[in-house]
Amino acid sequence: MIKICATCLLLFACSTAYSIEELSEIVVTADFRKANEMDVASSLSVITEEIISSRSAQHFDDLIHTLPNMNYASGSNRARFFQIRGIGERSQFTAPLNASVGLLIDNVDFSGAGSVATMMDVQQVEVLRGPQGTRYGANALAGIINIKTNDPLDTFAGRLKVSAADYGTKTLGGMLTGPISDHVHYRLVAEEHQSDGYYDNRFLGIDDSNHRDELTIRGKLHIQASDTWDLTLSVADVDIDNGYDAFTLDNNRNTMTDEPGHDRQDSSSFGIDSTMTLARFDLVTIVNFADSDMEYGYDEDWTYTGFHPWGYTSTDNYIRDRKTSSAEVRLISNEQSRLLGDSTDWIVGAYTLRSKENLVRQYTYLASDFTSNYDFDTHAVFLQLDSSLTNKLVLSNGLRYEKRETEYDNSNGIVFSPDENLWGGRIALKYFTGDSTMFYGSIARGYKAGGFNTDKTGLDEIKPEFDEEYLIEYELGLKSKLLDNRLLLRASVFYDDRRDQQVKSSLVINRPDGTSEFVDFLGNAAEGTNRGIEVETNWYATDNLKVIASMGLLDAEFDKFINEFGEDLSGREQAHAPSYTYNLALEYEKNNWHLGLSVDGKDEYYFSDRHAVKSDKYALLNASIGYETERWKVGIWGRNLNDKDYHTRAFGSFGNDPRKSYITEPYFQFGEPRVIGISLEMGF
Helix, strand or coil, X not given: CCCCCHHHHHHHHCCCCCCCCCCCCCEECCCCCCEEHHHCCCCEEEEEHHHHHHCCCCEHXXXXXXXXXXXXXXXXXXXXXXXXXXXXXXXXXXCCCCCCEEEEECCEECCCCHHHCECCCEEEEEEEECCCCCCCHHHCCCEEEEEEECCCCCCCEEEEEEEEECCCEEEEEEEEEEECCCCEEEEEEEEEEEECCCCEECCCCECCCCCEEEEEEEEEXXXXXXXXXXXXXXXXXXXXXXEECCCCCCCCCEECXXXXXXXXXXXXXXXXXXXXXXXCEEEEEEEEEEEEEEEEEEECCCCCCCCCCCCCCCEEEEEEXXXXXXXXXXXXXXXXXXXXXXXXXXXEEEEEEEEXXXXXXXXXXXXXXXXXXXXXXXXXXXXXXXXXXXXXXXXEEEEEEEEEEEEEEECCCCEECCEEEEEEEEXXXXXXXXXXXXXEEEEEEEEECCEECCCCCCCCCCCCEECCEEEEEEEEEEEEEECCCCEEEEEEEEEEEEEEEEEEEEEEEECCCCCEEEEEEEEEEEEEEEEXXXXXXXXXXXXXXXXXXXXXXXXXXXXXXXXXXXXXXXXXECCCCCCEEEEEEEEEEECCEEEEEEEEEECCCECCCCCCCECCCEEEEEEEXXXXXXXXXXXXXXXXXXXXXXXXXXXXXXXXXXXXXXXXEEEEEECCCCEEEEEEEEEC
């Protein structure tokens, strides 16, 4: 049952009025063709550079609270795993990961590795909700997050950014862009961000055991090779060297570890995007290479040696080296090659992805390091037709076929080599009532590749392999510009029928010394229904006041699910699926001054499908005030000004406290507390 508080309804009602200013056009780049967001027949949110700046967002996880029906799981320093409409992963340990929510940064696939999503010099973030089976395939069962950085300019410009905030937070960044010649332009970006983090380690007497140290370097080169051919070369290196010291036996921000963990990721990428205009079609090629070294480890006992006579000491560390290479070729019709009486545009293409991932697990209770090799090749072909049935009615049909070949082996002698044939597609009907209003309806099939469990620990009840998960989604939507282009309204209602749902479960294994550990595994254990509503509005209330409001309502339940303990959880809410999310922001500008005020809200939700621990519902208050000229701007900002304690991850049935004889009880990781900072930017 969808629930919503009276306050949320009031916040949404505040967005329905009139204004004077005019809304600017936003171009979405995540689809096959660039398109005005008002013409995209899908529920989507676009976070612009202006919004990123107003919230002083350093990372994508600083923006998630603004997005309807979106959530994230921590269990690390940064949000690495995302959920859209209640669908998405929450963690990764030894087993290979098939992502339900894709993450692209300048067309490079970083799905399942969200720590890399820093926001320096980002033009916009596009979040497409619902299966993107035609465009993106197996990594987009629930949707896609597409991060687009700024392109080079043909005139010289630069920017310097400095900021400081609570908890030893400081940021220094810069950007240069301009021409090398009439046909070659460049853009260079660098930023260093550091913070002590939001925990104190009482045993070591330090306040930075959960620190952040994040370096972002990006470069772009745009080349106009001829009148009909242009290409962009992109390079990037994002080096994340963060701590991970976030769980305590007393559920507070005072840790007691003697070996604090870490959450590191160093990702380098190179890409070439080329567009060639030919006589009867455009030829688009996209080639990318990425290399990510990831190391995630923690002090498993959360204490120091000698903490208690019954205590134990152990650490767990996961070192991954992931290399990916991909290539995509698209043929896109032009005015000379439309089909069916000049009524139908078409796109046809092919895609290939090769991924190699090596893992080393260093764990106290292993006789020797665990190692594994996980390689897969994906080859796909796709087709999309967009037909104008009348001057107001457009029918879109898309289909994608994907063949996936996998090789896996590990040091325990487990070997898998499954091959899968996967397919997805979408049919959408768009009806335009004029230049400013579009109604749409769609039916889509999304899919997620199957996989295998790699840590059986002698438990016969864990099945070694599991199959593909897929869903059929039905969506109706409306996009409209009202009140003389001063009010933008986007609304959608959806119904997802999930089949062969891959559910993560855990078994607690008792060691001979009385302590315990988790064994995680996946299986096609459930069927589910996810349905809800998303509404977003942008409204210029006056010449100076802009109101931004969004709301998501979600009812995500298991239709059939018997867990690993034999309990029938049919009818229970799925994990990380809050019944409502909302955001209300007021932006006031006058005489070079800017004032921003926003509130982000979220209902309670289950942290896991294997236990009954829930988060609390909460609302976070944020504000900013700044002064801006043509050359510089200065601002003071604050997030979570009400200093609300909220949780981003929880273990619900885990015994880790020797003082309580290792009874099982919940443990929580805290989100960001109140943070206040000041920022200065200078342009030239």
